[in-house]
Amino acid sequence: MRRFHCTCGQEVIFEDSECPACGRLLGFNPESLTMLAAARHNATKLRFGTGDGLRACALRNHPVACNWLIPANGPHVQCCSCRLTRTIPAQTIPLNVQRWKILESAKRRLVYSLLWLDLPIVDRAQNPASGLAFDFMEDQRTNPLVKKHRVHTGHKNGVITLYAAEADDVHRMMAREQMNERYRTVLGHMRHESGHYYWDVLVKNTEWYPRFRRLFGGEENYREALDCYYAHGPAPNWVSRHISAYASAHPWEDWAETWAHYLHIMSTLETATGFGVIPHADVYSSDFHVLIQKWEQLTVLMNSLNRSMGMPDAYPFWLTPQVIVKLRFIHQVIAAHSQA
Numbered sequence: 001m002r003r004f005h006c007t008c009g010q011e012v013i014f015e016d017s018e019c020p021a022c023g024r025l026l027g028f029n030p031e032s033l034t035m036l037a038a039a040r041h042n043a044t045k046l047r048f049g050t051g052d053g054l055r056a057c058a059l060r061n062h063p064v065a066c067n068w069l070i071p072a073n074g075p076h077v078q079c080c081s082c083r084l085t086r087t088i089p090a091q092t093i094p095l096n097v098q099r100w101k102i103l104e105s106a107k108r109r110l111v112y113s114l115l116w117l118d119l120p121i122v123d124r125a126q127n128p129a130s131g132l133a134f135d136f137m138e139d140q141r142t143n144p145l146v147k148k149h150r151v152h153t154g155h156k157n158g159v160i161t162l163y164a165a166e167a168d169d170v171h172r173m174m175a176r177e178q179m180n181e182r183y184r185t186v187l188g189h190m191r192h193e194s195g196h197y198y199w200d201v202l203v204k205n206t207e208w209y210p211r212f213r214r215l216f217g218g219e220e221n222y223r224e225a226l227d228c229y230y231a232h233g234p235a236p237n238w239v240s241r242h243i244s245a246y247a248s249a250h251p252w253e254d255w256a257e258t259w260a261h262y263l264h265i266m267s268t269l270e271t272a273t274g275f276g277v278i279p280h281a282d283v284y285s286s287d288f289h290v291l292i293q294k295w296e297q298l299t300v301l302m303n304s305l306n307r308s309m310g311m312p313d314a315y316p317f318w319l320t321p322q323v324i325v326k327l328r329f330i331h332q333v334i335a336a337h338s339q340a
Ligand SMILES: [Zn+2]
Pocket: 006, 007, 008, 009, 010, 019, 020, 021, 022, 023, 024
């Protein structure tokens, strides 16, 4: 994530819709990835930027509190992130209002990275069969009134389903303990599921596919592989070949876990360069090994800072040579698309 400033000079964060120093109203322009202060407004209409200008997403003065902008004369009322959401949990339940807000906030961070990496985002309106959409769903564990017995977080033909209770810290921490995971966040879920979507878009039926199979393996018997993982746990030697235990369940999950990890790395490196912790030139060097070297140095710093605060490691992972080769493959697939 890059750094943002209000026109008064005050540093502001990605989620801010108002400058804490001067009170100017702020909006994020996903076209230019910049934060803008409102140029003019009256009681009902906010305008940002110059010319025809930009207006606020319809979910701004709303519990979702989206601060993104849309073209003032465009056909949409919601921003490019909010309108990817197809299903939300019942808003008559106050906790679901909070869950929706948390899920949208993480989604905007995901969409930011996708735009920053110049990845295509085709929504359901553009492609009803395989466009990207999000279903945030409840099941009977959190709401006995819904039909669904159990919601599984996952991806199918562009639709990402997320169990809405993943937005609750207590639920998520308990699930993390149960699954013996070292890292579980809402943003991590979003990034993982986006990996399945982009596998369909960038790898399936493309020239990258044979190399994918060589690096990650063949994708036969997906259901059986997942059942086996949940029954018997990860392969005993997973650490040397996979970024996480779950990645060892099946090549598609390996890809999605590695993809999510690539987004973690690139996003955190962008933040670090913004603050001058790492020179810009090193991170954007064409040599992937330089990037990984800088990353490894940064993670030592991140973990040391956390330990000084009595917090668990911010980066509880270890990159082995086999994992780095997979990360480099993802780097190449994305770079080839961006240059196309
Ligand atoms: Zn200001």
